[in-house]
Amino acid sequence: MKQKRQIVRILIIAICVLFCISNMALALTGAELTQKFKGEDGVDISQGEGLVKDVVDIVLSVVRIVAIGIAVIMITLLGIKYIAAAPSEKANIKNQLITFTVGAVVVIGTTSILTMIKKAVDEITKI
Secondary structure (H helix, E strand, O other), X not given: OHHHHHHHHHHHHHHHHHHHHHOOOOOOOHHHHHXXXXXXXXXXXXXXXXXXXXXXXXXXXXXXXXHHHHHHHHHHHHHHHHHHOOXXXXXXXXXXXXXXXXXXXXXXXHHHHHHHHHHHHHHHHHO
């Protein structure tokens, strides 16, 4: 019975996180982006650079949002496991938590660095 309650709590937390993340809107939908690349809306070739920048923005945003969502869910799950674990199992869970935290920081940091590089390149090309 206790495990069922924990599972329900975890699901509720996951649903709340997904609702918080899902209200973020992207600039272009998949259909609009496909139409622009096919040239169906009268976009000329000179605007291709802007379309590539839009795609890069969308990809970086999606990767960052997914990484943050997974990080929150996994840290919550590992925290619940740590609280409910026996003292002999806590060391193993700490190692998992440290490994996961380093991975999450690397992924989120990488997307942030790539975003900063993209903005710098955009500023340089405007000059």
